[in-house]
Amino acid sequence: MSELQRFLFDGLPVRGAIVRLTDAWTEVLRRRAANTETGAYPVPVAQLLGEMLAASVLMHTHVKFDGTLILQMAGDGPVRLAVAQVDAGLRLRATASLSGVVPAGADLAMLVNPGGKGRCAITLDPQTRQQGQQPYQGIVGLTGDDGAPFHTLAAGLQHYMQRSEQLATTLVLAADESVAAGLLVQRMPLSGAGNLGGSAQDAAQSYERIATLAASLSRQELLELQPSAVLHRLFWQERLMGFAPLSGDQGPRFTCTCSRERVAGMLRSLGQEEVQGLLRERGEAEVACEYCGQQYRFDAVDVRQIFTEPGSQPPVPPHMQ
Numbered sequence: 001m002s003e004l005q006r007f008l009f010d011g012l013p014v015r016g017a018i019v020r021l022t023d024a025w026t027e028v029l030r031r032r033a034a035n036t037e038t039g040a041y042p043v044p045v046a047q048l049l050g051e052m053l054a055a056s057v058l059m060h061t062h063v064k065f066d067g068t069l070i071l072q073m074a075g076d077g078p079v080r081l082a083v084a085q086v087d088a089g090l091r092l093r094a095t096a097s098l099s100g101v102v103p104a105g106a107d108l109a110m111l112v113n114p115g116g117k118g119r120c121a122i123t124l125d126p127q128t129r130q131q132g133q134q135p136y137q138g139i140v141g142l143t144g145d146d147g148a149p150f151h152t153l154a155a156g157l158q159h160y161m162q163r164s165e166q167l168a169t170t171l172v173l174a175a176d177e178s179v180a181a182g183l184l185v186q187r188m189p190l191s192g193a194g195n196l197g198g199s200a201q202d203a204a205q206s207y208e209r210i211a212t213l214a215a216s217l218s219r220q221e222l223l224e225l226q227p228s229a230v231l232h233r234l235f236w237q238e239r240l241m242g243f244a245p246l247s248g249d250q251g252p253r254f255t256c257t258c259s260r261e262r263v264a265g266m267l268r269s270l271g272q273e274e275v276q277g278l279l280r281e282r283g284e285a286e287v288a289c290e291y292c293g294q295q296y297r298f299d300a301v302d303v304r305q306i307f308t309e310p311g312s313q314p315p316v317p318p319h320m321q
């Protein structure tokens with residue numbers, strides 16, 4: 001079962017989280033494989049998408065935020081778009097759209113950024129957005145300070161967190177066809193560290209020691225071992241304090257938030273002419289959710305309704321009401 005566990009080190013300004021997605025991840029892959037138009041994800045794409053999901057869960061854990069975290073890549077290579085989403089209740093979903101041939105063994109740079117125009121962003125979309133409020137967005141660079149492209153997602157996100165939050169971070173990510181997993185270890189913000197006593201130098205040394213242990217975790221170990229076994233193997237000499245693991249309906253799980261109403265809204269934004277065109281061509285407008293594969297069909301009567309329902313017309317300006 002998929003599981004997330006947060007942990008702290010007694011007396012040290014270091015926090016962490018480990019996630020292991022099994023059923024939640026294979027459900028994403030199974031639904032894609034069942035789509036006869038796309039077929040299954042090529043191995044390197046599945047690996048990237050699984051790592052994006054694991055990273056999204058870990059990052060959501062450490063932002064105090066009631067909403068959806070969206071990690072998104074827009075690429076100039078075979079991966080045109082890849083999206084991973086995790087909400088505050090740890091419900092998650094992911095999708096990627098591809099173009100052309102995916103080379104075997106392709107890494108992040110080859111998949112998303114071969115021409116140097118790839119983009120990666122983290123969006124925090126609040127559950128209830130106040131009027132006019134924009135979601136927060138941070139841009140994740142796909143190249144390091146030396147201009148060389150990052151070859152792994154973990155390297156890019158580590159660099160981002162160091163830069164944007166000024167928090168030293170160590171991230172290990174891995175995914176295959178049955179598991180997507182990640183380990184994050186982070187120096188805590190200074191206000192928290194102040195309460196724990198000890199000098200800044202001690203704190204830095206403690207973080208370095210724990211980060212070195214975390215970075216020694218191999219991708220294979222991360223994929224094969226249960227979270228408790230990973231933590232024991234790495235930190236058995238540390239005073240580790242683990243929170244209760246979250247699993248089942250409290251833990252990370254696949255859920256799609258698509259609905260017929262949302263798809264209707266999308267058709268509405270396409271415009272009546274475009275949708276009527278689809279109807280003429282095929283007799284009905286058929287839309288499949290790219291996250292879960294659910295098919296939504298709209299016939300001529302449905303379409304007429306979409307464009308006559310309240311809300312389908314532009315609002316009347318106040319002076320004309």
Ligand SMILES: [Zn+2]
Binds near residue numbers: 257259291292294
């Ligand atoms: Zn869906």
